[in-house]
Structures are given as C-alpha cells and as structure tokens.
Amino acid sequence: MTDTVDIKIRRQDGREKNSYWEHFSIPYRPHMNVISLLMEIQRNPVNAEGQSTSPVVWDCSCLEEVCGACSMVINGRVRQACSARVDSLEQPIVLEPMSKFPCVRDLAVDRSRMFETLKRVRAWIPIDGTYELGPGPKMSERERAEAYEFSRCMTCGCCVEACPQVNDRSKFIGAFAMGQVQLFNKHPTGKMQKEDRLDGLLGEGGLTECGNAQNCEAVCPKEIPLTRAIAEAGWDLTKHAVKKFFR
Numbered sequence: 001m002t003d004t005v006d007i008k009i010r011r012q013d014g015r016e017k018n019s020y021w022e023h024f025s026i027p028y029r030p031h032m033n034v035i036s037l038l039m040e041i042q043r044n045p046v047n048a049e050g051q052s053t054s055p056v057v058w059d060c061s062c063l064e065e066v067c068g069a070c071s072m073v074i075n076g077r078v079r080q081a082c083s084a085r086v087d088s089l090e091q092p093i094v095l096e097p098m099s100k101f102p103c104v105r106d107l108a109v110d111r112s113r114m115f116e117t118l119k120r121v122r123a124w125i126p127i128d129g130t131y132e133l134g135p136g137p138k139m140s141e142r143e144r145a146e147a148y149e150f151s152r153c154m155t156c157g158c159c160v161e162a163c164p165q166v167n168d169r170s171k172f173i174g175a176f177a178m179g180q181v182q183l184f185n186k187h188p189t190g191k192m193q194k195e196d197r198l199d200g201l202l203g204e205g206g207l208t209e210c211g212n213a214q215n216c217e218a219v220c221p222k223e224i225p226l227t228r229a230i231a232e233a234g235w236d237l238t239k240h241a242v243k244k245f246f247r
Contacts, residue, residue, distance in 0.1 A: 068154025121200035137188035150183035159216035171205035175216035
C-alpha cells in the first residue's frame with residue numbers, strides 16, 4: 001500500500017451547475033473507509049495540485065450501513081461509502097453522486113422521489129393511537145422471518161440507481177417499493193389495507209414497467225430478496241386487477 005490515497009471526485013456546486021472533476025491525494029492510514037477520506041478533505045480542503053478548494057459535500061449519519069444516507073457511486077458501482085474500505089478499492093478511487101436523483105451538491109443527492117413513492121404505495125399501517133390496542137396479532141416464525149428481510153430496507157437508493165428502467169423515458173418507481181408493499185401486506189394488521197397498496201402499484205411507473213433486470217437485488221446492501229418481492233407483488237396485483245375488473 002502506498003503512503004497516499006488518490007481520489008477523483010465528480011463535483012457540482014449546485015443543482016443547476018455543471019459538474020467537474022477534482023483530484024485529491026490523502027495520506028493513507030490503516031482501516032480507512034471512503035467516509036474517512038471525505039472527512040480528511042473536509043479537515044484540509046486542498047486538492048492534489050496543492051490548491052485550496054471547498055470541502056466536498058456528502059450525506060452520512062450512522063456510519064454503520066443502517067441509515068442509507070451515504071449512498072454514492074464508488075469506482076462505477078453504487079454502494080454505501082461507510083462500508084467501502086480503502087484497502088479493497090482500486091486507485092484512483094472514483095466517487096460520483098447517484099445519477100438517478102437530482103444532485104444537491106457534489107455527492108449529496110435529493111432522494112425525495114423515494115419518499116413520495118412510499119406515500120404512493122401507503123407503506124405504513126394506519127393506527128389512530130387514541131386508545132390502548134393491547135397485544136398485537138401473532139405471526140408464525142416463517143412469516144416473521146420473511147417480513148424481517150423486507151423490513152431491512154434503508155431507502156438508500158441503490159436499487160433505483162442500478163435499475164435500467166429508471167431513466168428519462170420511464171417513471172418506474174423502483175424495486176424497493178415492491179419490498180415495502182410486501183412487508184406491510186404480509187403483516188396481520190397491514191393486510192386490511194392490502195388493496196390500497198396494490199392500487200399504488202398500478203398505473204404509470206408501477207410494477208408493469210419493471211424489466212426484471214435483477215440489478216436491484218445484486219446491489220442491495222442488505223441483500224433484500226427484491227426479485228421475490230417483485231414476483232409476489234406481480235401475482236397479487238394480477239389477482240387484484242381481475243377482481244377490480246369483475247366488480
């Protein structure tokens with residue numbers, strides 16, 4: 001390992017600004033991750049040419065691959081910066097913002113479209129909270145294990161970034177939505193709003209626009225079985241659409 005880490009970052013000074021590349025050379029320390037590199041640039045914002053520059057902007061929170069905030073494209077692959085170890089990355093380490101979301105600045109993007117999608121598919125269980133509900137309904141161990149897999153979604157955006165169906169010609173909402181629909185539709189209480197969630201998967205950008213590329217599952221940091229969620233949601237949606245037709 002060399003004494004320095006070479007980094008190439010695609011930067012953007014604002015939403016309407018053009019992007020540009022800037023190089024940095026950071027002193028190497030054992031066990032560094034990409035967040036460590038960005039924090040070092042923030043501490044001493046000087047590029048590889050020795051010129052003072054502005055600190056690089058990025059999002060992060062938990063640093064434990066739980067919050068999903070630090071998603072970015074690292075050496076051509078979308079992933080979490082907190083779990084990207086420098087020792088396992090080829091240099092120069094190339095950092096880019098996710099391309100399927102509006103760039104706020106540098107590596108920070110606006111993932112609002114994902115949260116709006118969660119509203120569209122009603123990814124919650126409505127409870128008014130005005131009285132004591134008592135113990136919840138029991139779930140079998142098999143049901144609990146299946147639900148837990150889908151509950152690990154961080155809304156990080158990796159599946160959206162990797163999906164070829166999410167582009168300028170399509171309004172596909174992304175595979176994460178199918179996982180959340182399955183999570184709440186499998187819940188004993190959540191089943192009461194099952195049809196409302198399936199309605200959210202109908203129409204423009206819905207499940208029918210999935211191209212089954214399966215990139216989503218390949219890049220998911222939590223290894224959520226998104227292709228299974230898409231298949232199950234597709235079967236549920238078919239039955240739901242037939243019922244609606246004959247009503």
